Amino acid sequence: MELNNFKFNKKLGQNFIFDNNLLCAIAKDSGINKDDEVLEIGAGAGTLTNVLKDVCKKVVSYEIDNNLKDILTQKFKDTKNVEIIFKDALKTDLKEIENNFDGQFHIVANLPYYITTPLIFKFIQSKKVASITIMVQKEVANRMVANVSTSDYGILSVMLQFYGDVKICRIVKRQMFTPMPNVDSAVVNIVPKPNVCDAQIFSDIVHKSFAMRRKTILNNLSSGFDVDKVVISNWLTLCNIPVSARAENLSIEDFVKLTKTFDTISSYLSIK
Numbered sequence: 140m141e142l143n144n145f146k147f148n149k150k151l152g153q154n155f156i157f158d159n160n161l162l163c164a165i166a167k168d169s170g171i172n173k174d175d176e177v178l179e180i181g182a183g184a185g186t187l188t189n190v191l192k193d194v195c196k197k198v199v200s201y202e203i204d205n206n207l208k209d210i211l212t213q214k215f216k217d218t219k220n221v222e223i224i225f226k227d228a229l230k231t232d233l234k235e236i237e238n239n240f241d242g243q244f245h246i247v248a249n250l251p252y253y254i255t256t257p258l259i260f261k262f263i264q265s266k267k268v269a270s271i272t273i274m275v276q277k278e279v280a281n282r283m284v285a286n287v288s289t290s291d292y293g294i295l296s297v298m299l300q301f302y303g304d305v306k307i308c309r310i311v312k313r314q315m316f317t318p319m320p321n322v323d324s325a326v327v328n329i330v331p332k333p334n335v336c337d338a339q340i341f342s343d344i345v346h347k348s349f350a351m352r353r354k355t356i357l358n359n360l361s362s363g364f365d366v367d368k369v370v371i372s373n374w375l376t377l378c379n380i381p382v383s384a385r386a387e388n389l390s391i392e393d394f395v396k397l398t399k400t401f402d403t404i405s406s407y408l409s410i411k
């Protein structure tokens with residue numbers, strides 16, 4: 140095909156999908172329809188772009204690699220509802236990306252693993268993002284949807300499930316990619332939801348709680364906030380959380396309770 144002379148760039152995480160059934164399945168997983176506007180990140184050879192354009196109103200696709208310019212420009216030169224922007228989606232200002240769309244938009248992407256998590260957190264707090272459907276490493280997908288008190292449950296699970304409803308749509312075997320990566324993948328769908336408490340404080344508490352996985356929540360919060368254990372102990376009791384618990388035993392609701400009652404200890408912090 141047109142990719143004859145194209146050299147795959149490993150550093151840019153270039154693992155392309157050519158299987159049409161899989162591409163259609165990913166489009167279906169995203170739940171998009173004719174009225175929807177879509178942001179794609181990492182156009183590659185435009186195979187997913189090509190499927191998306193037939194099921195939605197408009198696709199704006201960011202691609203970092205200028206070596207794909209000729210292939211992509213040629214492929215979509217007569218297609219009115221596709222626009223390819225040759226820029227780094229991670230470094231481009233959120234407002235600038237949002238301005239490509241009239242209203243809310245959906246994100247659909249098969250992109251390098253090392254930028255999926257930062258990208259999700261870049262977009263999930265945007266009021267204009269209706270959903271995110273993204274390919275991630277299978278193990279990462281398992282951590283994203285993990286339940287409390289399991290070994291996969293950690294900062295990623297808590298933060299993501301705080302910001303949205305997350306589900307695994309399908310597992311994608313490594314053989315489906317060209318060139319073939321060393322790991323299997325999964326398509327994950329995330330629908331953002333309104334924050335139920337202050338996101339900054341929530342994030343701070345979660346990160347401090349998981350600082351040392353084997354330590355109790357009491358010890359982690361006490362050293363994280365540099366506040367006496369007695370104070371932390373009162374705070375935990377107020378939230379009905381046993382002082383002997385570890386972060387992995389705290390549900391999202393527990394972390395929300397801690398956030399909502401943060402003033403219990405914030406007065407101690409202000410004295411310092």
Ligand code: SAH
Nearest residue numbers: 151153154155156181183202203227228249
């Ligand atoms: N979506 C295509 C390509 C997947 S490979 C397919 O499914 O076949 C991932 C693509 O993301 C590559 O083309 C790579 O050049 C591009 N990419 C990597 N980092 C990027 C970034 N920061 N912004 C935009 N595109 C990026």
